Amino acid sequence: MKYSYGIKQTLFHGLVLSLLLCIPLWGAEDSEGAPSFWRVEGANNTVWLFGTVHFLTEKHYPLADKVEKAFRSSPSLVVEINIALVDEEQLQATMMAHIGMLPGGRNLEALLGEERYARARELAAEREHALDQMKMLPPWMVAFVLTAFELERLGYSAEHGVDAYFLNRAKAEDKRIVELETLEFQMSLFAELDEEMQAAYLMQTLEELASMEEQIEMLIGAWEEGSLDDLEETLLKYFEEYPGLYKSIVTERNHDWNQKLIEILEESDQDHFVAVGALHMVGEKGLNQLLRRAGYTVQQQ
Numbered sequence: 001m002k003y004s005y006g007i008k009q010t011l012f013h014g015l016v017l018s019l020l021l022c023i024p025l026w027g028a029e030d031s032e033g034a035p036s037f038w039r040v041e042g043a044n045n046t047v048w049l050f051g052t053v054h055f056l057t058e059k060h061y062p063l064a065d066k067v068e069k070a071f072r073s074s075p076s077l078v079v080e081i082n083i084a085l086v087d088e089e090q091l092q093a094t095m096m097a098h099i100g101m102l103p104g105g106r107n108l109e110a111l112l113g114e115e116r117y118a119r120a121r122e123l124a125a126e127r128e129h130a131l132d133q134m135k136m137l138p139p140w141m142v143a144f145v146l147t148a149f150e151l152e153r154l155g156y157s158a159e160h161g162v163d164a165y166f167l168n169r170a171k172a173e174d175k176r177i178v179e180l181e182t183l184e185f186q187m188s189l190f191a192e193l194d195e196e197m198q199a200a201y202l203m204q205t206l207e208e209l210a211s212m213e214e215q216i217e218m219l220i221g222a223w224e225e226g227s228l229d230d231l232e233e234t235l236l237k238y239f240e241e242y243p244g245l246y247k248s249i250v251t252e253r254n255h256d257w258n259q260k261l262i263e264i265l266e267e268s269d270q271d272h273f274v275a276v277g278a279l280h281m282v283g284e285k286g287l288n289q290l291l292r293r294a295g296y297t298v299q300q301q
Contacts, residue, residue: 036223036278037067037301038288042265048074049288049298051278052162053223055151060220061165066301074273077170078178078264081186084167108135108142112199123206139198140190143205150212166275178264180257180276189249197244223278251285258290265296 036051048070062068071077102111108131109117124131127150134142151157158164170177190198208215239246257280264272280287292298 036281039299039301040291041297044269046271047265048273050275051281052275054161054163055156056160057155058160071273074271076176076178076270076272077166078272078274080276081179081181081183082177120206127209139202143202150209154213254280254285254287
């Protein structure tokens with residue numbers, strides 16, 4: 001039986017939708033036409049690293065044979081978080097604790113200012129979204145909800161995302177599932193951003209909604225084909241405007257995950273298949289590069 005993917009998946013995957021907003025879905029390596037897929041040799045095991053996309057369509061399956069084979073041979077699946085274990089009650093409680101409403105009785109209009117809010121309403125209305133209905137939510141959550149709705153309008157869904165695909169397979173095949181983080185931690189990442197950064201992120205999201213289909217097709221095409229250089233350049237350029245965001249959602253998490261993967265490489269005698277957002281495989285601070293600098297043999301497949 002497959003997990004049920006509904007509103008909780010839309011909200012949860014909003015936390016990682018930065019993968020799909022003008023950010024490459026690919027890791028930086030020197031092999032042409034190779035996927036975001038690496039083999040890491042441990043003391044007594046192999047760890048496979050696969051950079052995933054959280055929203056896809058059914059047509060993107062099956063995945064490459066070498067990815068499927070590595071997954072089948074691994075007794076354990078490592079994911080950012082197993083959203084299937086989060087029930088609606090837990091999600092609502094966590095959202096209230098980490099999201100809630102804007103403080104001080106303010107709303108989105110007060111935070112953005114009259115001129116910027118008018119522009120935001122106009123852009124949202126162009127895509128048939130009623131911004132006034134979300135004006136009590138913090139800007140980062142509004143940005144994510146709008147993005148999730150747009151992706152689903154284009155036919156992309158969390159149900160067909162790579163994470164959901166492997167979680168369903170892992171349950172069916174009785175594999176061990178290892179979580180790198182908690183739902184509470186992921187929600188806190190964006191909730192702790194300062195308000196002006198959140199506001200800028202929302203405005204950029206709104207400005208880019210109309211061109212999302214073209215951007216997504218280009219990025220996912222690159223994810224499938226292995227067009228690496230241009231995508232890494234896009235990533236670095238994007239985060240030039242948000243260094244604090246890059247540090248909190250990429251660099252710091254990668255270092256935390258790297259330590260957990262090193263424990264697996266050193267202490268486990270079972271192979272592990274790691275499926276995390278492809279954003280975490282990009283550049284010199286990607287997981288693949290961190291493990292290589294830690295002395296492990298890391299080979300792109």
